[in-house]
Amino acid sequence: MKKKHIAIIGLGGVGGYFGFKICQNKLSEKHTVSFVARGETYRKLQADGLTLLSEEHPNHRTQADALFQNIVEMPRPDLVLICVKEYDLENVCQQLKSVISEDTIILPMMNGADIHERIRLVLPEQTILPSCIYVASHIKSKGVVEHKGKSGKLILGRDQEHSKRQLDWVLELLENSKINYEFKDNSLVDIWEKFIFIASVGLVSAKYNSSIGEACNNPQQKDETKRIMQEIKEIADKKEIGLATDIVDQTLAKSSAFPYDTPTSIQLDINAGKKHNELELFAGAIIKYATALQLATPYTQQIYQELKAKLNVA
Ligand SMILES: NC(=O)C1=CN([C@@H]2O[C@H](COP(=O)(O)OP(=O)(O)OC[C@H]3O[C@@H](n4cnc5c(N)ncnc54)[C@H](OP(=O)(O)O)[C@@H]3O)[C@@H](O)[C@H]2O)C=CC1
Ligand SMILES: CC(C)(CO)C(=O)C(=O)O
Incomplete structure (x- = not known):
């Protein structure tokens, strides 16, 4: 079976926390994981890997299978985790256009009530899973993320425009990565x-x-x-x-x-x-x-x- 390619865009507080977990627990026979970071974050990740300071992980460092500094350089992803601030969202979606296919699943991990609708305006064909997250994790220095308090939590839902879309492998990935998540038919x-x-x-x-x-x-x-x-x-x-x-x-x-x-x-x-x-x-x-x-x-x-x-x- 072809390996699923998971791309994590933005290795700040949220991408650093959830991306670390996906990297640590990835089943290498089933998935490859790419990080997309820019500027100084890219350089730090290239030199030292990603560091997550969290009581949940005694080993603080991890590496993705691949690291890119531009979205357009990566191979076609099956799942994209968008972990940027909202003012970078449209730019990320525009760049994604040239690397994704109709089958790519988009999982925004961001604050905001209408993020999935804003993504749809730029990427009308893809399955977009409306979600919200609770986590207290922030950039300590570029490439180093600090997590405090309770385990981060992701709540994700079905895309109402692609409600029959098979999502088992995505949920299995979250499960295997020991991510605290809840999946709902409607996450609004x-x-x-x-x-x-x-x-x-x-x-x-x-x-x-x-x-x-x-x-x-x-x-x-x-x-x-x-x-x-x-x-x-x-x-x-x-x-x-x-x-x-x-x-x-x-x-x-x-x-x-x-x-x-x-x-x-x-x-x-x-x-x-x-x-x-x-x-x-x-x-x-x-x-x-x-x-x-x-x-x-x-x-x-x-x-x-x-x-x-x-x-x-x-
Ligand atoms: N941090 C938290 O505890 C929580 C945050 N949220 C939400 O999650 C979302 C992400 O927040 P957070 O992780 O804190 O933000 P951060 O600023 O910590 O991280 C965002 C990262 O995305 C990078 N980025 C932006 N555009 C690109 C691009 N085109 N290519 C590669 N990297 C890019 C930024 O790079 P650069 O450093 O170069 O700008 C930055 O490193 C926001 O919507 C926030 O509101 C929700 C719950 C908790
Ligand atoms: C308050 C917090 C950390 C909760 O998840 C958050 O969402 C944010 O700072 O944007």
């Missing part, structure tokens, strides 16, 4: 549950340069976090996503699953003054959804302006 509720958490906590932690713990427990921050959650809930309700009625309380409780001082990626990026950050993925998207649905989102609007001012963006 889970995606919105993650979105309501990370968009609200992310925006407030970015405003105060605070942790997940502070954004959900400090009285003033908690109040702002809850108000943004409420605005997202109204959007989800109007879109008939099916979030639980007590989703705001459930989501606040979820924060205790993370070590108190866990940062969020948007907090780190905005407070490092990075012009590329996830403000549009969270605040921009909430405002866009609300405008289309004729809903008011004053708290999200306010924090959006405050964060733009912090970044000195008009």
Whole structure:
């Protein structure tokens, strides 16, 4: 049987954590694994391999079967894990066009409520598995990823436009890689549950340069976090996503699953003054959804302006 080729694009916090597991546990007779990294990350991976600092792995280093610095150089993949920030998504999808086939399965491992729809706009033929992830892992230095707290978790679902697509081998790969995952026919509720958490906590932690713990427990921050959650809930309700009625309380409780001082990626990026950050993925998207649905989102609007001012963006 032909070996399945798995490509992991982006070896940062998420790609480094999940990619490490896939590499460590790969069954070499069944799969080959490629990493695609750029710039300094590529050079570090070429020199030292991928390092994952995690209590789950006493051996910290691994190597993929192949390493590429450009997507277009790799052989045709059967499965692509897209592990980049949303502002790099369209660029990655454009480059993928020339190397994938209709049979390639795309698994985005990213935050955001509409990532699978955005991929579909560029790659209309492929099977795209809508997903969300929970993990606290960040780049310590290029090629070195640090994971803290609980085991990372992936929730993935069927592509509603390719609902008969055979996915057993993908689930078997996740299983063999000892990745904590859940597979659902419809993962949309889970995606919105993650979105309501990370968009609200992310925006407030970015405003105060605070942790997940502070954004959900400090009285003033908690109040702002809850108000943004409420605005997202109204959007989800109007879109008939099916979030639980007590989703705001459930989501606040979820924060205790993370070590108190866990940062969020948007907090780190905005407070490092990075012009590329996830403000549009969270605040921009909430405002866009609300405008289309004729809903008011004053708290999200306010924090959006405050964060733009912090970044000195008009
Ligand atoms: N980190 C976390 O704990 C969590 C993150 N998420 C989400 O997961 C997604 C990924 O986040 P995260 O891993 O933290 O992001 P990182 O910034 O840590 O990693 C993304 C990596 O992708 C690389 N990259 C971007 N474009 C390309 C390309 N064309 N070719 C090769 N490499 C590329 C970047 O390279 P370069 O360094 O050169 O820019 C970077 O190394 C985001 O949507 C985030 O919101 C979700 C849950 C938890
Ligand atoms: C909060 C966290 C770490 C949770 O998975 C996350 O999603 C992020 O920082 O983007």
